[in-house]
Amino acid sequence: xxxxxxxxxxxxxxxVPHMIERRKPGPRDVLIEIExxxxxxxxxxxxxxxxxxxxxxxxxxxEIVGRVKxxxxxxxxxxxxxxxxxxxMVDSCRTCGSCKEGLEQYCDQGFVGTYGALERDGKxxxxxxxxxxxxxxxxxxxxxxxxxxxxxxAPLLCAGITTYSPLRYVGLGKGQKLGVxxxxxxxxxxxxxxxxxxxxxxxLSGSLSKQADAKSLGAADFALTSDPASMxxxxxxxxxxxxxxxxxxxxxxAFGLLKREGTLIMVGASEKPLDLGVFSLIFRRRKMLGSLxxxxxxTQEMLDHCGKHGITSTIEMIAAEKINEAYERMIKGQxxxxxxxxxxxx
Numbered sequence: 001x002x003x004x005x006x007x008x009x010x011x012x013x014x015x016v017p018h019m020i021e022r023r024k025p026g027p028r029d030v031l032i033e034i035e036x037x038x039x040x041x042x043x044x045x046x047x048x049x050x051x052x053x054x055x056x057x058x059x060x061x062x063e064i065v066g067r068v069k070x071x072x073x074x075x076x077x078x079x080x081x082x083x084x085x086x087x088x089m090v091d092s093c094r095t096c097g098s099c100k101e102g103l104e105q106y107c108d109q110g111f112v113g114t115y116g117a118l119e120r121d122g123k124x125x126x127x128x129x130x131x132x133x134x135x136x137x138x139x140x141x142x143x144x145x146x147x148x149x150x151x152x153x154a155p156l157l158c159a160g161i162t163t164y165s166p167l168r169y170v171g172l173g174k175g176q177k178l179g180v181x182x183x184x185x186x187x188x189x190x191x192x193x194x195x196x197x198x199x200x201x202x203x204l205s206g207s208l209s210k211q212a213d214a215k216s217l218g219a220a221d222f223a224l225t226s227d228p229a230s231m232x233x234x235x236x237x238x239x240x241x242x243x244x245x246x247x248x249x250x251x252x253x254a255f256g257l258l259k260r261e262g263t264l265i266m267v268g269a270s271e272k273p274l275d276l277g278v279f280s281l282i283f284r285r286r287k288m289l290g291s292l293x294x295x296x297x298x299t300q301e302m303l304d305h306c307g308k309h310g311i312t313s314t315i316e317m318i319a320a321e322k323i324n325e326a327y328e329r330m331i332k333g334q335x336x337x338x339x340x341x342x343x344x345x346x
Contacts, residue, residue, distance in 0.1 A: 249274070
């Protein structure tokens with residue numbers, strides 16, 4: 001099936017309209033007519049091959065919401081017309097210890113990414129949500145709560161689960177103090193989700209213009225990272241800090257803000273190495289934790305949690321022709337707080 005999309009044909013070019021081929025749905029496949037596709041900072045890294053792993057042409061997009069248009073004859077979990085989503089994965093080995101535990105994102109053989117990866121046959125390139133349709137195995141399709149705005153729910157498939165998973169893993173809860181470093185696509189979801197867990201959330205940002213937004217998103221406080229007096233007051237203050245910054249930055253400042261045995265959670269992915277001074281870890285037995293999205297089971301748990309609490313992303317809707325402009329604005333931090341593409345415009 002030939003479908004319309006936007007693709008990066010090489011790492012130096014802008015994204016352009018491009019026809020791609022989707023497979024005919026098999027017995028366990030779900031054909032989804034895409035309604036909305038979020039733009040993640042990872043899309044920029046991949047489209048420009050900043051991580052050195054992209055396979056071209058790249059059709060980005062792993063924050064996908066749409067309606068089921070067709071199901072295979074062995075599909076039992078979904079029906080035509082149902083609103084569903086596809087996140088960052090479309091397959092994994094299914095047999096390793098991680099997959100059996102529902103942690104497909106840590107598959108020993110490597111999960112199959114929604115775009116820019118090879119299917120398990122080693123030949124077929126995956127294409128993402130910057131398109132009108134996608135065909136996905138039912139085990140990697142997710143239910144979207146009908147009470148949520150579908151456009152604003154799309155970023156939950158990456159930004160939502162990327163922040164939900166580690167906060168759930170460390171047991172964040174009532175009475176604990178969470179710092180959110182960076183208030184962008186990931187950071188604003190960390191604020192909403194952290195607050196829904198009952199934590200006292202403080203946004204840590206280098207931009208004073210983010211202060212009002214931080215409070216409106218559910219943060220109890222805001223601190224300017226460039227203000228030495230504010231940072232001095234917060235020494236040894238937080239149980240956890242979740243670092244959502246996707247560019248090279250100083251992480252040593254954040255370690256000083258953690259309590260003894262506090263944890264710095266890394267979810268922002270800088271393309272350049274970060275410098276780490278170990279003494280702030282050693283003398284207070286602090287920890288550093290990395291986390292990658294979440295498994296399918298946990299992603300569904302996150303969606304259900306967001307449905308229960310009415311949590312969605314704060315978005316700006318764009319037409320497909322504005323994708324390249326949106327990329328440049330994201331790099332400059334000029335979006336509140338996630339771009340979402342209207343798939344009708346592809």
